[in-house]
Amino acid sequence: MRTAVMLLALLALAAIPGSLFPQRNVASDPAAVINYAQENPRVAPWLDRLGMFDVYASPWFAAIYVLLLVSMTGCVLPRSRRLWQSVRSAPPPAPRNLARLEGHHSWTTSGEPAEIIATAAAHLRRRGFRVLTSTDEVRAERGYLREVGNLAFHLSLLVLLVGIAGGKLIGFEGRVAVAEGGTFANDLSQYDAFTPSAWTDVDNLEPVSFRLEDFDVSYQTSGPNTGQPTKFAARLAYRAGNGEEQTITVEPNHPLDVNETKFFLTGNGYAPIVTVRDGRDSVVFTGPVLFLPLDTDNASEGVIKAPDAQPAQLAFEGFFFPTADVGPQGPYSMFPDTLNPQLFLTAFTGDLGLSDGVPQSVFTLDKDELTQVRRDGRPFSQALSVGETMRLPDGQGTLTFDGVSRFANFQIAYDPGKEITLVAAIVLFVGLTTSLIVRRRRLWMRLRPSADAGTMVEIAGYSLTRREPPPNEIKNLVAALTSPHLTTPVNKDTPR
Amino acid sequence: MIFDEQTLAQFSNGLVYSAIAVYALALLAYAAEAAGQVASAAPVVPDSPAHNRLAGAGTMVAAPPSSGRLLGAVGTSLTVLAFLLNLGGVVTRGLAAGRVPWGNMYEFVLVCALAAGAAYLAFLSRRPVRAFGVWIVAIVLLALGLAVTVLYTPAGQLVPVLDSYWLVIHVAAAITGGGVFTVGAVATGLFLVRHRQERRGTVQAPKGRYAASLPTTRTLEQVAHTAHIFAFPIWTFAVIAGAIWAENSWGRYWGWDPKETWAFITWVFYAAHLHAQATAGWRGVRASWFALAGYAAFLFNFFGVNLWITGLHSYAGV
Ligand code: HEM
Numbered sequence: 001m002r003t004a005v006m007l008l009a010l011l012a013l014a015a016i017p018g019s020l021f022p023q024r025n026v027a028s029d030p031a032a033v034i035n036y037a038q039e040n041p042r043v044a045p046w047l048d049r050l051g052m053f054d055v056y057a058s059p060w061f062a063a064i065y066v067l068l069l070v071s072m073t074g075c076v077l078p079r080s081r082r083l084w085q086s087v088r089s090a091p092p093p094a095p096r097n098l099a100r101l102e103g104h105h106s107w108t109t110s111g112e113p114a115e116i117i118a119t120a121a122a123h124l125r126r127r128g129f130r131v132l133t134s135t136d137e138v139r140a141e142r143g144y145l146r147e148v149g150n151l152a153f154h155l156s157l158l159v160l161l162v163g164i165a166g167g168k169l170i171g172f173e174g175r176v177a178v179a180e181g182g183t184f185a186n187d188l189s190q191y192d193a194f195t196p197s198a199w200t201d202v203d204n205l206e207p208v209s210f211r212l213e214d215f216d217v218s219y220q221t222s223g224p225n226t227g228q229p230t231k232f233a234a235r236l237a238y239r240a241g242n243g244e245e246q247t248i249t250v251e252p253n254h255p256l257d258v259n260e261t262k263f264f265l266t267g268n269g270y271a272p273i274v275t276v277r278d279g280r281d282s283v284v285f286t287g288p289v290l291f292l293p294l295d296t297d298n299a300s301e302g303v304i305k306a307p308d309a310q311p312a313q314l315a316f317e318g319f320f321f322p323t324a325d326v327g328p329q330g331p332y333s334m335f336p337d338t339l340n341p342q343l344f345l346t347a348f349t350g351d352l353g354l355s356d357g358v359p360q361s362v363f364t365l366d367k368d369e370l371t372q373v374r375r376d377g378r379p380f381s382q383a384l385s386v387g388e389t390m391r392l393p394d395g396q397g398t399l400t401f402d403g404v405s406r407f408a409n410f411q412i413a414y415d416p417g418k419e420i421t422l423v424a425a426i427v428l429f430v431g432l433t434t435s436l437i438v439r440r441r442r443l444w445m446r447l448r449p450s451a452d453a454g455t456m457v458e459i460a461g462y463s464l465t466r467r468e469p470p471p472n473e474i475k476n477l478v479a480a481l482t483s484p485h486l487t488t489p490v491n492k493d494t495p496r
Numbered sequence: 497m498i499f500d501e502q503t504l505a506q507f508s509n510g511l512v513y514s515a516i517a518v519y520a521l522a523l524l525a526y527a528a529e530a531a532g533q534v535a536s537a538a539p540v541v542p543d544s545p546a547h548n549r550l551a552g553a554g555t556m557v558a559a560p561p562s563s564g565r566l567l568g569a570v571g572t573s574l575t576v577l578a579f580l581l582n583l584g585g586v587v588t589r590g591l592a593a594g595r596v597p598w599g600n601m602y603e604f605v606l607v608c609a610l611a612a613g614a615a616y617l618a619f620l621s622r623r624p625v626r627a628f629g630v631w632i633v634a635i636v637l638l639a640l641g642l643a644v645t646v647l648y649t650p651a652g653q654l655v656p657v658l659d660s661y662w663l664v665i666h667v668a669a670a671i672t673g674g675g676v677f678t679v680g681a682v683a684t685g686l687f688l689v690r691h692r693q694e695r696r697g698t699v700q701a702p703k704g705r706y707a708a709s710l711p712t713t714r715t716l717e718q719v720a721h722t723a724h725i726f727a728f729p730i731w732t733f734a735v736i737a738g739a740i741w742a743e744n745s746w747g748r749y750w751g752w753d754p755k756e757t758w759a760f761i762t763w764v765f766y767a768a769h770l771h772a773q774a775t776a777g778w779r780g781v782r783a784s785w786f787a788l789a790g791y792a793a794f795l796f797n798f799f800g801v802n803l804w805i806t807g808l809h810s811y812a813g814v
Binding site: 001002004005008009011012015016018019055056164173220223224225252253262264266411412413415418421422425426428432433436466467468 | 650651652660662718721722725728729732733736739740741743744745746747748749750752754757758760761764765767768771772773774775776777778786789793801
């Protein structure tokens with residue numbers, strides 16, 4: 001048991017750094033580790049070497065819980081054997097000195113020993129004790145269920161690990177952002193981010209596709225929590241396999257579930273719809289562009305890229321404010337809904353750097369080969385309301401703000417070990433509760449010829465757990481044995 | 497409805513402030529009682545360890561002088577009143593918001609204070625644990641004070657992701673567990689204080705020591721143990737329900753989010769405590785430290801993680 005205590009304490013301590021340092025593959029902020037490394041260039045490499053950015057997948061963390069489970073198995077299996085033996089064998093004989101045990105009672109009676117024994121045995125059997133009698137002794141035991149619960153609980157930890165491993169070895173997690181009207185097919189190439197496990201069958205993902213018909217959001221418009229969202233609802237038209245097209249509304253806590261591949265709505269933002277024309281006045285881009293929300297009022301930032309523009313490629317960078325206002329610190333958003341949507345953009349021309357094959361984020365510009373568009377020596381920028389057009393100087397091109405649509409973020413997860421984990425968790429909980437509630441205890445009664453005639457009756461109990469036996473158990477037995485038709489007690493100890 | 501939501505919310509705030517005032521009075525009464533007992537503590541015969549398991553539940557505290565007993569009774573009555581005011585504050589808050597009243601940090605703390613008060617009163621009705629009163633009331637007062645000053649949030653609707661019945665279940669279990677763990681932690685702390693005094697061994701407890709006025713180590717240990725084995729399965733259930741909820745809303749049941757991590761740390765420390773209690777040589781004092789570590793992790797999860805660490809749970813909202 002000492003090993004178990006030490007390993008458990010070690011496990012608790014080992015879990016701490018993971019909550020203090022940013023972690024890879026932990027959902028809240030994918031860039032957290034990179035940002036941390038930039039801010040702390042000295043210590044970050046060392047922390048990384050120690051596995052501090054990947055605590056829960058690190059070898060030392062695994063070593064602790066594997067050791068713990070091994071020692072647990074080594075501890076619990078022999079215990080199950082002993083339990084089995086003790087269930088099959090009789091409750092042990094009474095210790096010599098009953099007076100040292102709990103709830104000791106003794107009295108002298110003129111009753112018939114056989115009758116006392118029979119009454120006691122019947123009384124205890126009715127209360128669920130296993131009872132063994134001899135001519136001068138009753139042995140009783142109860143609460144074997146506690147050990148069963150304890151075993152079930154400990155062994156369920158192994159099953160839990162199997163379930164977790166199932167998800168970690170076969171499942172996957174991914175993310176995709178889809179604008180209203182946009183589509184998604186469950187294929188690796190369509191994900192924005194995809195985290196497979198060791199054995200994920202990436203070529204045979206569940207065949208599902210969907211179109212985001214519309215995305216409905218509402219916000220509180222009055223009261224103390226103005227601006228707090230009250231509803232997110234994504235209406236999807238989806239098709240599973242070769243089936244019919246169906247519609248479903250996906251909301252937080254209500255995913256689309258197709259054969260265990262689940263699509264959760266986890267975020268949203270705005271996608272301004274723009275049209276970009278180049279120097280020849282031909283349309284080189286049109287459609288919604290995803291902007292990344294920055295704050296709770298949905299001030300968002302993003303870039304618009306037009307690689308087909310001639311004579312040079314065009315790009316725009318800036319902010320979108322759903323309810324724009326200008327304060328002392330510049331433009332900002334007052335409210336998360338689109339009451340006064342505006343785009344604030346600056347422009348770039350040159351080479352977007354898309355042809356060299358290095359994948360680029362859709363939210364950032366690689367400005368190495370780009371020059372900022374200027375007018376009168378200063379960067380050219382403009383605020384646009386819906387319907388307005390930004391004209392770059394010297395006929396380099398235009399951008400029209402056509403309207404606003406929304407996008408929804410979906411988290412896609414497949415975890416085949418989930419049911420096993422759930423069953424293990426239920427067994428864990430039931431086993432634990434049983435083992436903590438049920439009190440395993442023994443009770444003995446012994447008869448001895450008394451010095452001054454009659455029979456001396458002695459009763460005492462013993463708890464095999466750290467909790468005391470139910471206080472009235474012995475009292476009730478004494479009461480049953482001292483009821484008038486048996487005898488009246490002489491010289492009775494009061495319970496302490 | 498007879499009252500509009502705004503009125504109810506104000507009413508709720510009024511009740512919470514009244515609860516704070518009454519708890520403060522209860523604290524004074526209990527503190528005065530404890531001080532009186534310390535001043536007059538008669539020699540106490542500690543249980544010998546060998547006897548601990550075998551003897552009946554003896555609580556051989558020197559009977560306090562009657563003025564002390566009166567102060568204690570006043571303290572308890574005030575605690576009951578403050579508890580009822582706290583309860584009223586929580587209920588009206590729920591009515592004002594039109595949902596279960598544990599949707600943000602402010603409300604979590606209100607309900608957790610309520611649970612701690614309830615756990616204390618429940619124990620008090622069975623066992624002579626009034627010596628805890630001063631500590632429980634102090635903790636509850638601190639929590640409520642923090643709630644109304646730092647954490648206050650106006651009553652309102654929930655953000656959509658919190659709008660789930662798993663929230664109701666998960667948070668209710670976590671809060672109940674926390675309230676009972678609080679009683680366990682106080683009992684454990686007092687156990688350690690009392691144990692030190694008993695080990696110094698003097699059968700003649702020095703007069704005027706706080707420890708001498710406490711219940712015996714045996715009583716304290718039993719209360720702590722009962723609290724822990726009651727709270728631990730509830731906490732286990734809270735963690736499982738949280739995982740089911742996380743699966744429902746994010747597609748993964750466990751993601752090592754800071755909040756999940758500290759719930760896990762809490763659980764493992766308490767598991768270590770239960771094992772230590774069953775390990776020869778660790779039972780008692782050493783095991784107690786694990787329980788206190790578990791409680792510290794619980795508190796950190798409640799305050800530290802919500803206030804300093806960002807994660808998916810940070811929308812719990814301060
Ligand atoms: C994998 C990590 C483990 C966890 C999370 C764990 C958890 C627990 C918990 C919560 C209890 C209290 C429930 C009860 O009293 O029935 C308990 C009891 C127990 N555990 Fe473990 N345990 C672990 C590993 C082990 C190991 C390695 C051993 C062997 C040394 C062990 C042996 C026991 C025994 C004998 C009890 C009963 C204690 C008693 O009689 O009060 N456990 N365990």
